[in-house]
Amino acid sequence: MSARHAPILGSRLCSWPDEAACTAYAATLALHPALRNAYIELHGPLGAGKTTFVRQLLRALGVAGRIKSPTYAVVELYEQDGLAISHFDFYRLTDKREWADAGMRDLFAAPGLKLAEWPERAAGALPLADLSLFIEPLDNEGRSLRIEAHTALGLELLA
Numbered sequence: 573m574s575a576r577h578a579p580i581l582g583s584r585l586c587s588w589p590d591e592a593a594c595t596a597y598a599a600t601l602a603l604h605p606a607l608r609n610a611y612i613e614l615h616g617p618l619g620a621g622k623t624t625f626v627r628q629l630l631r632a633l634g635v636a637g638r639i640k641s642p643t644y645a646v647v648e649l650y651e652q653d654g655l656a657i658s659h660f661d662f663y664r665l666t667d668k669r670e671w672a673d674a675g676m677r678d679l680f681a682a683p684g685l686k687l688a689e690w691p692e693r694a695a696g697a698l699p700l701a702d703l704s705l706f707i708e709p710l711d712n713e714g715r716s717l718r719i720e721a722h723t724a725l726g727l728e729l730l731a
């Protein structure tokens with residue numbers, strides 16, 4: 573089920589006036605125990621800040637070293653303090669076979685934090701997201717945000 577047609581249990585509108593606000597939100601979310609088993613979808617046009625947000629979140633979780641955009645690999649995997657993190661970017665996914673070959677179903681079935689950019693490109697293959705972030709660029713650094721919770725876990729993260 574794609575986020576656009578998923579039930580919305582709760583939602584919140586906010587804004588990131590600058591990149592520091594994105595970092596601050598990521599840092600807050602990183603403190604949430606429910607994050608350890610969450611699936612979060614990131615929506616927004618190219619350059620909206622999806623990868624930037626994931627980088628900030630991973631940094632806040634303690635991930636050191638390079639955090640690559642998964643645009644070419646489709647998925648980048650991390651392990652931090654016993655937490656498995658999968659960062660997907662389905663922008664270039666053209667063939668559903670790529671999905672099966674990369675063992676993505678297994679990654680989604682395993683416990684851990686999952687983050688996905690361009691989930692609409694893999695619609696039908698993805699589970700229901702706990703939380704969806706819709707990032708809309710306003711100007712240089714300004715972003716408006718709509719955050720939707722689709723599950724009870726998502727509602728916890730929204731609070």
Ligand SMILES: Nc1ncnc2c1ncn2[C@@H]1O[C@H](COP(=O)(O)OP(=O)(O)O)[C@@H](O)[C@H]1O
Nearest residue numbers: 588590591594618619620621622623624713715
């Ligand atoms: N408020 C903000 N939140 C996130 N990124 C921002 C913000 N303001 C400016 N940026 C910049 O916008 C760009 C977003 O790029 P990126 O995260 O790769 O976008 P996407 O993954 O959505 O295509 C980065 O260069 C980042 O530094």
Ligand SMILES: [Mg+2]
Nearest residue numbers: 622623641689
């Ligand atoms: Mg990106």
